Amino acid sequence: MMGDGGTGLTLGAGYMLVGLWQPFVMLIPIIGWAWLVSNVLDKHAARFFLGRETWGLVHLIAGLAGVLAVVLMPVPGIGGFAAGMLVMIAIYALDIGLFVAIANKDERVPEHARLTLDMSKWKEARAARKGEKSMGTSKLKIASPSKAPMKVPEKGTPDYELRVAAEEVLLHGREVRASQIDIMPAGEKQYAASFLVDGVRQQGEPLAPQQAVAVIDFWKKCGELDVGDRRRKQTAMITVTADEVSTPIRLTTSGSQAGMKLTMLFDPAASVRRKLDKIGLLDPPQLKAVRELVEDGSGVVLLAAPSDNGRTTTLYALLKEHDAYTSNVQTLEFEIDDAIEGVRQTPFDATADGADYATQLRSMLRRDPDVVGAAEVPDVQTAQEISKADLERTRVYASIRADGATAALQIWCKAVGDKKAAANALRGVIAHRLVRKLCENCRVAYTPPAEMLSKLGLPAEKVKQLHKKGGQVLVRSKPETCPVCNGIGYFGQIGVFEVLPIGPDERALIAKENWSGLRAEMRKKQMPSLAQVALRRAVEGVTSVEEVTRVTAPAKKPSGGSGRKAS
Numbered sequence: 001m002m003g004d005g006g007t008g009l010t011l012g013a014g015y016m017l018v019g020l021w022q023p024f025v026m027l028i029p030i031i032g033w034a035w036l037v038s039n040v041l042d043k044h045a046a047r048f049f050l051g052r053e054t055w056g057l058v059h060l061i062a063g064l065a066g067v068l069a070v071v072l073m074p075v076p077g078i079g080g081f082a083a084g085m086l087v088m089i090a091i092y093a094l095d096i097g098l099f100v101a102i103a104n105k106d107e108r109v110p111e112h113a114r115l116t117l118d119m120s121k122w123k124e125a126r127a128a129r130k131g132e133k134s135m136g137t138s139k140l141k142i143a144s145p146s147k148a149p150m151k152v153p154e155k156g157t158p159d160y161e162l163r164v165a166a167e168e169v170l171l172h173g174r175e176v177r178a179s180q181i182d183i184m185p186a187g188e189k190q191y192a193a194s195f196l197v198d199g200v201r202q203q204g205e206p207l208a209p210q211q212a213v214a215v216i217d218f219w220k221k222c223g224e225l226d227v228g229d230r231r232r233k234q235t236a237m238i239t240v241t242a243d244e245v246s247t248p249i250r251l252t253t254s255g256s257q258a259g260m261k262l263t264m265l266f267d268p269a270a271s272v273r274r275k276l277d278k279i280g281l282l283d284p285p286q287l288k289a290v291r292e293l294v295e296d297g298s299g300v301v302l303l304a305a306p307s308d309n310g311r312t313t314t315l316y317a318l319l320k321e322h323d324a325y326t327s328n329v330q331t332l333e334f335e336i337d338d339a340i341e342g343v344r345q346t347p348f349d350a351t352a353d354g355a356d357y358a359t360q361l362r363s364m365l366r367r368d369p370d371v372v373g374a375a376e377v378p379d380v381q382t383a384q385e386i387s388k389a390d391l392e393r394t395r396v397y398a399s400i401r402a403d404g405a406t407a408a409l410q411i412w413c414k415a416v417g418d419k420k421a422a423a424n425a426l427r428g429v430i431a432h433r434l435v436r437k438l439c440e441n442c443r444v445a446y447t448p449p450a451e452m453l454s455k456l457g458l459p460a461e462k463v464k465q466l467h468k469k470g471g472q473v474l475v476r477s478k479p480e481t482c483p484v485c486n487g488i489g490y491f492g493q494i495g496v497f498e499v500l501p502i503g504p505d506e507r508a509l510i511a512k513e514n515w516s517g518l519r520a521e522m523r524k525k526q527m528p529s530l531a532q533v534a535l536r537r538a539v540e541g542v543t544s545v546e547e548v549t550r551v552t553a554p555a556k557k558p559s560g561g562s563g564r565k566a567s
Contacts, residue, residue, distance in 0.1 A: 280495030
């Protein structure tokens with residue numbers, strides 16, 4: 001209303017603080033920001049269970065704050081409007097950047113699915129989506145080693161049905177968070193797919209031999225492998241894109257009298273890319289001891305673990321602790337899972353003609369390297385070649401399949417043959433297992449009974465609470481399957497370690513095969529055993545007592561020979 005003196009501001013004038021063209025200019029960043037939030041950020045939060053509702057509220061507040069920054073800018077005129085627009089853009093950029101930074105640090109988001117602010121990659125993803133639409137109704141985009149896309153057959157044809165069946169196996173593995181899929185014979189006249197999820201094998205539905213072989217042949221074609229070769233081991237890298245996320249997959253095929261086998265390993269490079277302080281070593285006792293072993297730079301350090309328990313990850317983490325630009329660091333590997341900057345990595349093909357593993361390793365050791373990583377010790381010849389090397393100037397990390405530190409030492413001594421030579425070569429043993437981590441979204445806390453704590457050797461006055469797997473969460477007071485772990489109760493893995501530095505006293509005990517004396521010596525030095533470290537992780541709530549028992553229980557002895565020469 002106008003005052004009696006004719007001065008003041010009418011109510012209607014309050015709504016005319018901007019020109020007719022200015023709201024349309026404001027819509028440009030608002031529409032771009034809103035599209036990004038709804039089509040990328042919100043879907044990403046929903047897919048990886050990152051608190052979609054909370055982030056929705058954050059985005060809503062940011063959107064409103066951006067609009068108010070323009071409308072309520074106290075500076076009049078075009079200058080004020082421009083300043084408000086800059087503040088709006090800054091708020092929207094902060095909202096997007098904050099989401100990307102926090103989401104990328106969440107362990108539920110795999111490395112290959114992390115968001116980037118590189119617009120060129122977004123354009124590539126958009127082009128890939130257009131390509132998928134033009135190829136039909138396939139759920140996956142498959143690129144061969146030569147980057148050629150695998151075209152989708154016409155719907156209704158046998159080739160199309162085969163593609164759907166092959167994709168279903170991979171999509172199921174992706175859904176259950178498998179790190180590896182195997183299709184292999186499972187009894188007489190039957191095949192089956194199995195899925196390795198956090199180190200535990202899950203069996204899939206049986207497959208008829210004809211269908212299984214056809215699926216294997218399909219993936220061999222995707223990898224540009226020789227489909228007609230049913231026996232020889234063949235390997236290829238392909239790229240599979242689903243839901244805008246591209247994943248490298250290593251295909252390995254081989255055959256035997258029982259039938260063909262296909263292994264699909266998801267993103268092998270990402271699975272072994274860990275720093276030494278991120279693999280599970282206790283800090284400071286174990287991490288400090290391992291770094292002292294690295295600094296020593298001489299002799300043999302045994303890396304001991306069963307299959308599929310992270311020996312390659314540990315080996316790569318140790319090699320990265322050495323300066324590859326001032327030292328000559330080399331490896332001999334059956335499969336190179338990831339490229340290590342500055343390290344000369346040599347693949348060994350057991351099926352190719354030429355020198356065997358031990359001979360090739362001997363040739364490498366004779367070239368005066370500073371550090372050598374032997375990814376396997378497959379036979380006694382390899383162990384003997386390592387023990388004969390100039391170990392005063394060369395550090396050798398020898399990876400052995402063994403259940404623990406003592407077992408690795410026994411295997412090493414037996415393979416070398418000369419107990420004194422075997423002991424003199426040693427500087428340490430790093431044994432480890434992988435335990436599954438409890439899902440933080442559904443784990444259940446409980447008060448452990450005194451009998452349990454006594455049996456585990458845990459002090460009842462200090463351990464008041466432990467955790468066990470859940471698998472369910474309450475949604476509106478009703479139990480539902482946990483969306484993070486798919487009802488398993490575990491999500492991810494962590495290493496539990498046993499680190500044994502070996503000095504003159506320990507070498508003397510090893511030469512005499514005095515294993516009980518060696519264990520007593522380790523207790524004097526207060527180096528925790530693998531079981532003790534695993535229990536500590538249970539007390540911390542990282543894993544459960546049931547998982548500790550599963551992992552640390554003595555392995556059952558096979559009824560027959562394994563067929564391997566040493567480890």
